[in-house]
Amino acid sequence: MDRALPVSLWCEDSTGGSPQLRARWDPSVSGHRVIQRLLHLEERYMPSMLYVTLIQRDPQRREEIAKWALEVCCDCGCDEAVFPLSVSLMDRYLSAYLSLPVSPFCLAAGCILIASKLTECETVTADALCSAAEFSFQPSDLREMERVVLAALRWDAAAVTPQDFLPHFLSSIEERGESELLSTLRRHSDTLAALCVCDSRFLGAPPSLIAAASLNCALRGLGSKESPHLAAMSETLAELCQTDPAVLQCYSEMIEFALRQRLRSGLQPGPTEKDEEVENERPGTPTDMREIDF
Numbered sequence: 001m002d003r004a005l006p007v008s009l010w011c012e013d014s015t016g017g018s019p020q021l022r023a024r025w026d027p028s029v030s031g032h033r034v035i036q037r038l039l040h041l042e043e044r045y046m047p048s049m050l051y052v053t054l055i056q057r058d059p060q061r062r063e064e065i066a067k068w069a070l071e072v073c074c075d076c077g078c079d080e081a082v083f084p085l086s087v088s089l090m091d092r093y094l095s096a097y098l099s100l101p102v103s104p105f106c107l108a109a110g111c112i113l114i115a116s117k118l119t120e121c122e123t124v125t126a127d128a129l130c131s132a133a134e135f136s137f138q139p140s141d142l143r144e145m146e147r148v149v150l151a152a153l154r155w156d157a158a159a160v161t162p163q164d165f166l167p168h169f170l171s172s173i174e175e176r177g178e179s180e181l182l183s184t185l186r187r188h189s190d191t192l193a194a195l196c197v198c199d200s201r202f203l204g205a206p207p208s209l210i211a212a213a214s215l216n217c218a219l220r221g222l223g224s225k226e227s228p229h230l231a232a233m234s235e236t237l238a239e240l241c242q243t244d245p246a247v248l249q250c251y252s253e254m255i256e257f258a259l260r261q262r263l264r265s266g267l268q269p270g271p272t273e274k275d276e277e278v279e280n281e282r283p284g285t286p287t288d289m290r291e292i293d294f
Contacts, residue, residue: 035168035208035240038160042207045088045159051095052204059200061100065090066198069108072132076124078116080190084161084197085115091203092159093149101145106137110145114157162193165211169240173215173233181222188218192255199258205251208241213251217259220252 055062066087073083089111094100101107109129116123126139137145150157166189170182192214196202202210216234234252238245 031168031171035165035172038164038168039208039242042160044156045092046206047091047095047204049204051091051098054098055200055203059203061104062094062200062203063198065104065108068105069112070194070198072109072112072129075132076128078112078124079120080194081119081161081163082112082115082124083194084163085119085159086111087197088159088161089114089149089153089157093152096152103137103141103145105133106141106145107149109133109137109142110149113142113146114149118158160207162196162207162211162214163190165208165241166190166193166215169211169215169237172236172240184222185215185218188221189215192217192259195258195262196255201254201258202251206241209243209248209251212237212241212243212248213255216248216252217255220256 069086069090070083073086086108090108093107093111109132112124113126113129126142129142130137130139166186170186170189173185174182189211193210196205196210196214216237219230219233234248235245238248241248
């Protein structure tokens with residue numbers, strides 16, 4: 001073999017900038033049966049009402065940690081499922097102990113590490129997490145925090161999050177004829193669901209309701225709010241997550257209000273790399289969490 005020729009085992013085909021290859025969506029793993037199973041499981045991973053009440057009285061500290069976790073996940077290029085799962089782990093841990101550890105950012109980093117190991121093939125490293133926290137803790141501290149969190153949760157870490165419901169809700173919408181702009185709907189819904197994870201006002205709401213309301217807001221942003229077709233989609237989402245349409249409408253309006261608050265605080269100037277890669281399709285909702293100034 002000619003040693004002057006570069007040899008690589010990596011596939012040279014473009015994968016849209018993503019370092020990981022994903023299997024195609026399998027419709028056989030979706031449907032009413034799967035959604036029912038997720039609805040049954042989500043109750044198991046809800047934080048206690050006492051924790052929710054205490055946090056909503058003074059939400060600033062929790063929101064600060066959640067937004068830091070979001071920034072770290074974005075900087076490390078984590079999968080979109082890592083951030084909501086990491087915050088779910090953090091809330092469940094704090095729900096059990098009702099007090100922050102000495103290093104709350106070490107707790108958030110430990111939850112990110114666990115979530116990354118559960119959802120990604122190439123996990124975020126302990127060194128990267130320590131660097132993101134400006135080495136306020138060491139890798140040994142992070143590994144100990146990981147052990148403490150898992151012990152507190154009895155190793156039951158694969159929680160149900162809004163991102164678990166979104167592909168199934170989108171699949172159901174596609175079956176009912178709404179097949180256009182699905183990728184845009186998914187992107188906007190992920191953005192709004194992540195916003196809800198950061199916002200303590202949505203703490204305690206079922207993940208299915210957050211997913212349905214986020215998707216409903218994305219539909220409202222990309223279409224006419226007075227469209228009868230949109231009203232039918234809202235009823236379908238309410239049926240899928242087993243809630244009253246009025247409740248879904250209430251949470252949709254709460255998300256829109258929270259989004260307006262974020263946008264009024266000021267958008268970051270200039271387009272992001274992600275905006276340059278995707279088409280500009282009636283941006284009724286933002287396409288990337290990094291476009292919102294938290």
